[in-house]
Amino acid sequence: MSIILLIAVAVVGLVFAVVLINFFGLWLRALTSGAPVGIPTLIAMRLRGIPNSLIVNARITAVRAGIEVTTAELETHFLAGGSVDQVIRALIAADKAGIKLDFNRCCAIDLATSGSGKTVFDAVRTSVNPRVIDCPGTDSGKGTIDGVAKDGITVLARARVTVRSNLDRFVGGATEETIIARVGEGIVRAIGSKETYKGVLENPQDISKDVLNRGLDAGTAYEILSIDIADVGVGNNIGAKLQTEQAEADKQVAQAKAEMRRAAAVAAEQEMRAKVVEAEAQVPLAVAEAFRKGNLGIMDYQKIRNVSADTDMRSSIAKDAGKPPTK
CATH class of the missing domain: 3.30.479.30 (Band 7 domain)
Structure with missing residues (x-):
């Protein structure tokens, strides 16, 4: 029976020693800083996977700055993925600058800025000291x-x-x-x-x-x-550039319309030439018919040939006169 009692006392002593080694220094620091945290609370933090030194140090900083915040609030914000240090720094900066900022709103801003490269402390600092944006x-x-x-x-x-x-x-x-x-x-x-x-x-x-x-x-x-x-x-x-571009566009439209008119004129000329050639092709037939009917004599036909020859000669002279002189 005494052996069992000794073992129990040893186990209790060992547990007490482990608690002292792990939590006594942190508990004492919180107590002497005016922000006491019970040892059971510290043990519960450890069991929940929360770094108790982070929570205790953050609460000490807040209390020393005159801001009341509980360990439960800090734990909740940590478990939500927030930055406890940034929240405490922001609360202190806002309090010193006379800006109304409560803990819950500060935590909301911290969670909103998470992953954006900015912090709630930056938000408070920009509110106190305006920044310049280019x-x-x-x-x-x-x-x-x-x-x-x-x-x-x-x-x-x-x-x-x-x-x-x-x-x-x-x-x-x-x-x-x-x-x-x-x-x-x-x-x-x-x-x-x-x-x-x-x-x-x-x-x-x-x-x-x-x-x-x-x-x-x-x-x-x-x-x-x-x-x-x-x-x-x-x-x-820009106005002159637009006007220049518009003038160039108008010129191109005018050139296109002029080209269309020129092409139409050329087509009409070719059509007239075709009709002239067709009419000229009918002349020999008409002359032959006139000979058969006796309406045209040999002298009349000779005069027609002379007039045609004179016309061809004048056309040839006119074409030669339009050419530049050759050296």
Whole structure:
């Protein structure tokens, strides 16, 4: 009986030693930091596969910053696939900046940004310190936004958009790409409303004001603070190019119609020549018939031959006169 008791005491002692080795230091650190966590809670975390040091350290950081958060809330967010460290950092940054951000909304933003390359801490930081977005974007492959004024001159512009995160719309709101696309569309529309390109060059701020007043940040995760035209220049004369192309097209149409008329005239001429040849072929028959009926004498026939010979001679002389002289 004493042996069994000794074994039981040894087992209990071994378990107690294992608990002390694994959890006592973490428990003591939490206790001395003002964020106590019970040893049973630490054991339960280990059994659920949750890194208890991560949860305890995150709670210590939050409590020391004056933010109350329970270990159960942190465990739930970890099991949901969220980043506990980023949530705590974001809560602290929002609290120090005076931004209202509760734990549940912070966790929702963290889960929404998971896998996007951004974090909830970045969202809070952008809300505190606005960031600048280049328009067009650096990855678009274009250096400028091209718009055409009413006089046909292309205006090349680059804009810098200052935005800050809108935490109320961060979950489900459109991203930077939407901001860039809307601002680019607004700039093109504003340039197109100008009578001449000179109006854009003289007052580029009118473009930014017009675009800013359109409320382009609606439905996005950002609030547009300002739109500044960083650079503006003059491109090609699209109007003149279009007019030139239209004139060339009209010329080709006119040439085609003239060619059709020329072909019709040539065809008509050939038809007339054919009729003349046909009529000339009837002359010998008519002459023979006139001889048989006695309507034509030999002298009359000789005069006809002389007239025909004179006509052929004049035609030959006229053709030779139209040729250039030979050396």
